[in-house]
Amino acid sequence: MPTVGLFNKEGQKVGDFQLSDVVFGAEINQHAMHQVVVALLANKRQGTQSTKTRAEVSGGGIKPWRQKGTGRARQGSTRSPQWIHGGIVFAPKPRDYRMSIPKSMRRVAMKSALSNKVAENNFVVLEGLELEAPKTKEIVKMLNAFSAKKTLIVTAESNENVYKSARNIQGVEILPVNNINVYDLLKYEKLIITKEAVSKIEEVYA
Known part of the structure; x- marks a missing residue:
């Protein structure tokens, strides 16, 4: 089982976090990821x-x-x-321009993209990401702590305070876990995700 560090939003390690080997330790299938990205971009046209x-x-x-x-x-x-x-x-x-991709290929591509992030050490698990009010300075501070520039932040649920805090930062995208896709995982260099969001991913793809 892949094991990564568990961090708080200040960038301090508070423990270790075990990931599902089925989802985050899968064989990386470049062809499946390419096919899914091509289809996703075509479907947006x-x-x-x-x-x-x-x-x-x-x-x-x-x-x-x-x-x-x-x-x-x-x-x-x-x-x-x-x-x-x-x-x-x-x-x-x-x-x-719509293209149809089999569900099995979409699952393989998602697992490949997640496993690729773990393999390249661009996968950061947060203990939690709660803000009392929108505060861009807090998100910038967190990104600096992880030396993150082009970053995808994934939360378990839609979080308005986090979204408003991050939306004006160049190169940063904030998404709830049920909206993530292979294209965004490959587009952004680093993935910062809450442990609750990881659990939801494992529920679906494990």
């Missing part, structure tokens, strides 16, 4: 882009000049793609 082809732009119904004898290139319409105000060649149209 709106797919509402649209431009007009030569058949859809207005005008151009008449031949601009006669076929021969003018010395100019032959033209059939002023709405051909080479003309100003002409149509677009292979114009993009609304489409659905």
